[in-house]
Amino acid sequence: MYNQISKTKKAVRQIKQAIPLQTLQRLPAYLSYLRRVLPDKKNVSARTIAAALSLGEIQVRKDLAAVSDKGRPKTGYDTAELIADIEDTLGCTNSKDAVLIGAGKLGTALLSYKGFSEYGLNIVSAFDTDKSKCGTDESGKAVLPMEKLTDFCKRLNIRIGIITVPAAHAQEICDKLVDCGIKAVWNFAPVHLNAPPGVLVKSENMAASLALLSRHLMEPDTSPDKDEE
Secondary structure (H helix, E strand, O other): OHHHHHHHHHHHHHHHHOOOHHHHHHHHHHHHHHHHHOOOOOEEOHHHHHHHHOOOHHHHHHHHHHHOOOOEOOOEEEHHHHHHHHHHHHOOOOOEEEEEEOOOHHHHHHHHOHHHHHHOEEEEEEEEOOHHHOEEOOOOOEEEEHHHHHHHHHHHOOOEEEEOOOHHHHHHHHHHHHHOOOOEEEEOOOOOOOOOOOOEEEEOOHHHHHHHHHHHHHOOOOOOOHHHO
């Protein structure tokens, strides 16, 4: 009996590890929508989610099938059960502690943002080389000097590091985080970071997003003229 349960759990882990990156990136949007409609919708279908988020129904159906096997013809998914499956896939139910490096305006904004807890992320503390920024921020979390980073990460077994320092110092900070045992780096500095195998770096490229917006504004307006409708 124990071996059977163990094999089942192993199979579930393998399925979740095989989920495509694009699907994982869409799951938070599904989760946010489902949480909003839960009080009013006991059941929800892939078609309903697709329409609400302006996505293709086939794509949504495939995404949901990758994380849950509870979908039923005509009735769709039990909303609460689907939320639980997506949360489990994203690790929302297992709080993950993180440290943040760079207590500037962006860093302190992220440090005080309470929405991360909904996705299982807990920024324990921030670190900065500027001693004048050390102390306690408005959210009540500590900002500590950089020399305490290594001991802090190893003592609390921290595995996630968030970088909000200027680009010129980002690689140095990334190397420092790796030395501290960090396995996942969330980078907000506008620069490419190199990390050894086994360490994931996810960069938020705001310049690229701005370029897409700017390009869109430069393209000819193809929407129908109201006077011609």
